[in-house]
Structures are given as structure tokens and as C-alpha cells.
Amino acid sequence: MKSLFLLLLFCHVSSPVKHSLKILYTASSGIQNLPELVIVALVDDVQAGYCNSNKTIEIHQEVWKKLFKDKPELMELCTRWCFDILPKLFKSTLDRIMQQFNQTEGFHILQYMESCESDEQTGNTYLVEGGYDGEDFISFDVTKRKWTSQKPEADVIKRELEADKDRIEETVYLITQTSSVWLKLALNYGESFLLRTVPPSVSLLQKSPSSPVSCHARGFYPDRATMFWRKDGQELHEDVDHGEILPNHDGTFQMRVDLNISSVKPEDWRRYDCVFQLSGVEDDSVITLDKAVIRTNWVPPSQVPAGAVIGVVVGLMLLSVCITGLFIWRKKKNNGSREIRRDVL
Structure with missing residues (x-):
């Protein structure tokens, strides 16, 4: 060895x-x-x-x-x-x-x-x-x-x-x-x-309006980094959840820190920002809490496209027809089987 x-x-x-x-x-x-x-x-x-x-x-x-x-x-x-x-x-x-x-x-x-x-x-x-x-x-x-x-x-x-x-x-x-x-x-x-340093791509993510806002940093190197939420320039410790630093397939790293915004008034959002600090890099990466920059896949029910609604309704109708047809088919099959058994007997 x-x-x-x-x-x-x-x-x-x-x-x-x-x-x-x-x-x-x-x-x-x-x-x-x-x-x-x-x-x-x-x-x-x-x-x-x-x-x-x-x-x-x-x-x-x-x-x-x-x-x-x-x-x-x-x-x-x-x-x-x-x-x-x-x-x-x-x-x-x-x-x-x-x-x-x-x-x-x-x-x-x-x-x-x-x-x-x-x-x-x-x-x-x-x-x-x-x-x-x-x-x-x-x-x-x-x-x-x-x-x-x-x-x-x-x-x-x-x-x-x-x-x-x-x-x-x-x-x-x-x-x-x-x-x-x-x-x-x-x-x-x-x-x-x-000793190289690679700055991250920092973005804000949210699953739904009631979910915490996740500040996500991806693609940074090395893994000696810190990230936190602050309000009016002061670091927050309450209503904050820190995730672990995780490796990416390309040798870089990613991390996240979540902020519970349930008690944050809409007019106070811009008082909050997320700060990412990377060892060996003088300038911090800062992103302000702003609805306009939050990325989400959630779509309000009222905004679901009419075509999608129609498609679901049509799909349910077709499913109902198929189930009804299945019952009719099984009933005819069972009746036919009884007739065959009578002939055999």
C-alpha cells in the first residue's frame, strides 16, 4: 500500500x-x-x-x-x-x-x-x-x-x-x-x-406562495463557502433553514438556505436579501428578496389554460365510456359462457 x-x-x-x-x-x-x-x-x-x-x-x-x-x-x-x-x-x-x-x-x-x-x-x-x-x-x-x-x-x-x-x-x-x-x-x-475559485449562480426558488423561499447557489468551487439571509443588513437566525453543501457531477458544489416568509409583509420583502460568501473571493454574491426574480413551477388554479381543463374533462369522459364498455363486455361474456355450459350439459 x-x-x-x-x-x-x-x-x-x-x-x-x-x-x-x-x-x-x-x-x-x-x-x-x-x-x-x-x-x-x-x-x-x-x-x-x-x-x-x-x-x-x-x-x-x-x-x-x-x-x-x-x-x-x-x-x-x-x-x-x-x-x-x-x-x-x-x-x-x-x-x-x-x-x-x-x-x-x-x-x-x-x-x-x-x-x-x-x-x-x-x-x-x-x-x-x-x-x-x-x-x-x-x-x-x-x-x-x-x-x-x-x-x-x-x-x-x-x-x-x-x-x-x-x-x-x-x-x-x-x-x-x-x-x-x-x-x-x-x-x-x-x-x-x-486553489482555483469558481463563483456560483445564485437564484431564488419557491414551490408555492406558502412555501419558504430557497436561496440556491450552484456551480461554485471550492466548498469553503457560507450563505445566509439577512434583514436590513443584519444576519437572520430565526425562520431560516440551512442546507448542506453538496457536490455536483462536474466537481463543483451547490448549497441552499431557506427563509420562511409566512410572517413577512409584502411591503417588507425588499428589506431581505440572501448573501453568498466564497473563500478566496472578495466580493459577495447578493440577491434581494423580490417576487419578480423568484423561479417557480407553481401555476394558480385560475390560470390553468382552458385547453388543459377541456383535455382533462374529455379524458374523464373517455375513461367513463371505457369503464362502461368494459362492464357491458364482461356481462355479455358471462352470459355467453352460461349458454355454452348449458349446451355442454
């Missing part, structure tokens, strides 16, 4: 913003059409690379494609570990855990994550966790060099791991030291990409 982590651990970044790398491993047993091992690398929570034991490997974003193009030995290293070494390691580990649960068949999944987050102000934080069949199983404290089991079945494996002192020291070294060796190479290729 040492060589794989050397490729992608972008920790200790000399930047005032946070950067993180997460490597997610998913080993499975008994699931058809799913590779026995899938590995995903996330840089700043955006997928950077993917490979599986079915001999598929993908590099995402042009900046990382260029890195591997310029350094073909890295691709060769990743390929060997993903296609050969790691599948064997995770298969044996999964088999060992199944034994602890007295399982010999069925669908089972082992998930394992190693992550590193770097912050110039607070330092580096590390996380090593393992889960089995959707539940926490075991974790590793890098600072204390200690494994912790979350289930009784993990106790035996915990003792085995702690007995392997060399493996513990290698794990600690990989996460806390070796990444700095590869930092310069990573920043040479990815610093501008990792």
Missing part, C-alpha cells in the same frame, strides 16, 4: 486554505457484476482517480492526467498495486472478517478509508476507519498508534494488527511523513487547480 499512497497524498500544503485527500477502498464478496475491489481517490472531496480489480483504471481532471502522462512510472505503479497486490490483500482481510462472524456465503462488503486533511492554522488531521456490511468495524488513531474495535468480532483482528509493530509504523510513516516528499510534485501540477 505504500507506493499507492505516495502517488496521491497531498498533505502539508503550504497554503492558508484546507486541502484533503481521501482514499476509499471497497472490497466485496458474493456480489455479481461488481469488482472484488474498487479504489477511489478524492482530492478536496472531488474524485481524482478510480481503479478496480477488473483491470479498469481512470484518471480524472486534466491536471492529474498530465501528471501521469509526464510520469508514466506512476501509472505503472498504480496499475500493479490496483490490479494485483491490493485485491489479494483485501480478499484475505475480508475472508478473515467473515470467519469472525461465522459467515461462509452471502453478500458482504468491507470498506476502508484513509484520509489526510491539512490546515495551515490548525495543522494536519488524519483518519483511518474500516466498516463491514454498512456498520463501523475498526479505526486507527495515528497519534496514539492504537487500533480501536467497534464490534466484538473486531477484537481478534485488532490484537493481530497491534501485534504487527512494523505495519503500524509503516502506516504512520505513510500518512505523516512520506506525503511531504510528493508534495512538491503534486503542487507543480495541481496548485492552480486546487
Whole structure:
């Protein structure tokens, strides 16, 4: 595993913003059409690379494609570990855990994550966790060099791991030291990409006149952003619901914050505005609460087109005719069946 982590651990970044790398491993047993091992690398929570034991490997974003193009030995290293070494390691580990649960068949999944987050102000934080069949199983404290089991079945494996002192020291070294060796190479290729800022598209949405107004920001990067409602320049905390920051398929992010307007008088609407702040961008994105700019799919009943009403009425009439015809058809069929039975008898 040492060589794989050397490729992608972008920790200790000399930047005032946070950067993180997460490597997610998913080993499975008994699931058809799913590779026995899938590995995903996330840089700043955006997928950077993917490979599986079915001999598929993908590099995402042009900046990382260029890195591997310029350094073909890295691709060769990743390929060997993903296609050969790691599948064997995770298969044996999964088999060992199944034994602890007295399982010999069925669908089972082992998930394992190693992550590193770097912050110039607070330092580096590390996380090593393992889960089995959707539940926490075991974790590793890098600072204390200690494994912790979350289930009784993990106790035996915990003792085995702690007995392997060399493996513990290698794990600690990989996460806390070796990444700095590869930092310069990573920043040479990815610093501008990792430090880029993309402003959002901010809009107001509302399902119906009685629904909260949602301020929605989409397509921004990075995910270090805040959004809030304010009245007369003062941030609001009541009647406000904050949503989580969610990823988009293109690597950008989206978020929303809802405002309950049930107690807001129409003449006071323009006293409210939504503010979006993005780390690294000086100017805020501000949009004022205004009915004219709210987007909605709701149509008042009185404004439903006459053609649509006529279409519904005609549709109901046709449905009634069909149902009536069905009853008549079934009645004739039943009468005919009785006549046939009489003839036979």
C-alpha cells in the first residue's frame, strides 16, 4: 500500500486554505457484476482517480492526467498495486472478517478509508476507519498508534494488527511523513487547480406562495463557502433553514438556505436579501428578496389554460365510456359462457 499512497497524498500544503485527500477502498464478496475491489481517490472531496480489480483504471481532471502522462512510472505503479497486490490483500482481510462472524456465503462488503486533511492554522488531521456490511468495524488513531474495535468480532483482528509493530509504523510513516516528499510534485501540477475559485449562480426558488423561499447557489468551487439571509443588513437566525453543501457531477458544489416568509409583509420583502460568501473571493454574491426574480413551477388554479381543463374533462369522459364498455363486455361474456355450459350439459 505504500507506493499507492505516495502517488496521491497531498498533505502539508503550504497554503492558508484546507486541502484533503481521501482514499476509499471497497472490497466485496458474493456480489455479481461488481469488482472484488474498487479504489477511489478524492482530492478536496472531488474524485481524482478510480481503479478496480477488473483491470479498469481512470484518471480524472486534466491536471492529474498530465501528471501521469509526464510520469508514466506512476501509472505503472498504480496499475500493479490496483490490479494485483491490493485485491489479494483485501480478499484475505475480508475472508478473515467473515470467519469472525461465522459467515461462509452471502453478500458482504468491507470498506476502508484513509484520509489526510491539512490546515495551515490548525495543522494536519488524519483518519483511518474500516466498516463491514454498512456498520463501523475498526479505526486507527495515528497519534496514539492504537487500533480501536467497534464490534466484538473486531477484537481478534485488532490484537493481530497491534501485534504487527512494523505495519503500524509503516502506516504512520505513510500518512505523516512520506506525503511531504510528493508534495512538491503534486503542487507543480495541481496548485492552480486546487486553489482555483469558481463563483456560483445564485437564484431564488419557491414551490408555492406558502412555501419558504430557497436561496440556491450552484456551480461554485471550492466548498469553503457560507450563505445566509439577512434583514436590513443584519444576519437572520430565526425562520431560516440551512442546507448542506453538496457536490455536483462536474466537481463543483451547490448549497441552499431557506427563509420562511409566512410572517413577512409584502411591503417588507425588499428589506431581505440572501448573501453568498466564497473563500478566496472578495466580493459577495447578493440577491434581494423580490417576487419578480423568484423561479417557480407553481401555476394558480385560475390560470390553468382552458385547453388543459377541456383535455382533462374529455379524458374523464373517455375513461367513463371505457369503464362502461368494459362492464357491458364482461356481462355479455358471462352470459355467453352460461349458454355454452348449458349446451355442454
